[in-house]
Amino acid sequence: MGQEVGCESDAAATSEELVQLADEVALEVAAMAPRYVRREQIPNTVLDERRATFRLELARGVPPKQTRDTGADHMEKWLRAVCLLDQAWIRDDRIRRAAAISRCRSTRCFTFS
Numbered sequence: 001m002g003q004e005v006g007c008e009s010d011a012a013a014t015s016e017e018l019v020q021l022a023d024e025v026a027l028e029v030a031a032m033a034p035r036y037v038r039r040e041q042i043p044n045t046v047l048d049e050r051r052a053t054f055r056l057e058l059a060r061g062v063p064p065k066q067t068r069d070t071g072a073d074h075m076e077k078w079l080r081a082v083c084l085l086d087q088a089w090i091r092d093d094r095i096r097r098a099a100a101i102s103r104c105r106s107t108r109c110f111t112f113s
Contacts, residue, residue: 021104024090028097034084042082050078 036042054074080086085098092100 017104021101025084025097025101028087028090029084032081032084032087034087035082037084039079039083039086042079047075050075 080088080096085096085101087097089095089097089100
């Protein structure tokens with residue numbers, strides 16, 4: 001995933017809080033390798049393929065511990081793995097990265113492109 005983090009002004013870009021946040025997000029992107037920033041960016045064809053793969057696993061008799069989830073649970077877990085803003089925050093895995101980013105006072109200027 002090639003992403004660029006941008007700010008509306010140089011002053012916002014140099015705020016210590018935003019610089020630290022951008023560094024953490026960059027490290028997490030390198031470690032977690034999300035394929036998309038937001039769910040809305042996932043093409044319908046990719047979502048359909050993922051659903052079909054799950055149905056095939058069920059039909060092949062994949063062990064229950066791996067397919068115990070319903071289709072919706074399975075998709076939710078997959079979405080959280082492939083979408084940057086849905087992944088768990090490194091500092092507190094009880095919250096998603098989008099929530100952690102929104103807590104930063106400077107994030108009005110924090111954009112992905």
